[in-house]
Amino acid sequence: MSNAIVAALEQAAKRVGLTLSKDAGRAVSGLYKDAGRGAEDVVQKFESADALHRKKFLDLLDEVGKEPKDGEKDYLGLGKTKASKVQSAKQDAVRSNVTRILDPEHAPAHDYEITVDSRKYPESAQHIQEAQSGTISRGNRQSAGAPKPSIVTIDREGEAANRDESLRGIPTAPGQDRDEYPPAMFEEGGKGASVKHIDSSDNQGSGSSMGTKLRGLPKGTKVKITVK
Structure with a gap:
């Protein structure tokens, strides 16, 4: 790990009895190679964080830095000299997530934004707008309720349980x-979610696009x- 930010973070981890894995080092190198002062801030905030947030930070880097399997793409562009616009936006989202873990007081409200096209997926788009404005569906029935959030948190591990609920x-x-x-892939899904019957092709198309x-x-x- 010759990258300066990787070396600095590796030493910081050792000082608190932790280890920076190869995957985490790859993530740091890819995310902060052009980040300048931001890279130094990460090391400083890591050292001042408590044990729980240090571990969450390293777990995040482990997940992000995993080498893609054969036939898979590197969706964050960490192994490329120049990332695409989409990959760069996703790298920005991960850096924002790092800030949320190590410095929550200064974290932005969200890390990434996606848009559902109402021309392509009109029924999915309508359901999102209804749920976010407080019109909650349960099958073919609708009632007024608390608006569902527009900002949601990725949690793929909980997807199956959320969908069942x-x-x-x-x-x-x-x-x-x-x-x-x-959607079930977010922490905010599951029990109490708005569930509406919509055209199958519309639902599957919007779901595939979002994924x-x-x-x-x-x-x-x-x-x-x-x-x-």
């Missing part, structure tokens, strides 16, 4: 899917969901 008691319908908002846009972003990333 949100869909419980909602029957299936021919030609339609049970669309969830917030592609979020691919590579780690657990804990704050995502703002908007509609255009």
